[in-house]
Amino acid sequence: MDYRRITHIEDKWFASMHRLMQEVFPPEEVLEFELWKEPLEDPGIRVFVAIHEGEVVGATEYRYYDDLQVAMTDFTIIGKPGLGIGRFLYQKRQEDLMSLAAESGKKLVGMFAEIYDPYRAEHHEFGGIKPMDPFVRREVLSHLGYKRLDFPYVHPSWNNDGEAVTGLDLCFLPTDDNVHELPAELIVTFLKRYYSVLSNKPESWHAMIERLEAQETVRLLPL
Template sequence: MEYIRITDITDPLFVQMHRLMQQIFPKEEVLAFDLWKEPLADPGIRVYVAVHEGKVVGATEYRYYPDFNVAMTDFTIIGQAGLGIGRFLAQKRQEDLFALAKASNNKLFGVFAEVYDPYRVEKFEFGGIKPMDPFVRREVLSHLGYKRINIDYVHPSWKNDGEAVTGLDLCFLPYDEATVSISAELVAKFLKRYYAVLPNKPQAWYDMISKIEKQDVLALLPL
């Protein structure tokens, strides 16, 4: 299996990846094809596909923030069971993130990720791909060491229509297992930067940020 970075929407592998995203994710979670041009060209955004026998069978997008010394896993797609795609992507992504942190004279503090709460959201089938089932994905993140940040989480729709997307948790993977909380200031600053690309945010998102900023630390709870 090959781990190949995509930096251009004209790449045939990106066409395959975007099609796979549309099959897997809810429509409000998928950025329109043409709107990928700038993100793919951004050196700070890492988009990689897992290619097996010439076919895109998985993908992941992530980014590293040197000034925060944290990363964000935007998404992970497993397009086929039985190939070990999830482990392959997780290992390759971690190796890359560790190298990026080292290049900035840092040791990576941790990684943010969003995950659906299947106990609150049952309607998403994620293309019928069992490894993408919300129950499976949540348990995989738990096995990897991710913790749920203790906030009522909401994020702006990627359709940029100002709608609030609920039913998810914001998680964090601390590489120091003794870490039981995270700076509320870090979380607020991270979310404001991460969603700066979306000008149309719902009031619920601003209310959440305001609530976070009034706290010192946020507990990291089991998934």
């Protein structure tokens, strides 16, 4: 299996990846094809596909914020069962992130991720791909060490229509298992930067940020 980075929409593998995203994720979670041009060319956004026998069978997008010493997993797609795609993408992503941190002479503190809560979110089929089932994904990510940040989470729709998307938790995978809370300032700084590309944010998102700004720390709870 090959791990290949995509840096422009003309890449022959990008169309396949985008189709896979549309099959797996709800419409409000997928940027239109043309809108991917700038993100793919952004050196801070790392988009990789897993290629098996000439076919895109998985993909992941993530970012590393050198000044914050944290990363963010935008998405991970497992397109087929029985190929070990999830483990492959996880290992390759970790190797890449550790390399980026080493280059800057800093230590990776951990990685954020938005994770569906299947117990309260709308039902998502995720293209009928069983490894993408939200119950399965949540348990796998818990096994990896992700923990839920203790506050009600909403995020702006990627349609940039001002709608709030709920049914997810903001989670964090600390590099140090002994870390049980995060500075609220770190979370606020990260969220403001991550969603800076969306100009039309819902009021509930701004209210969430204001509540976080009034706190010193946020607990990490079991997922």
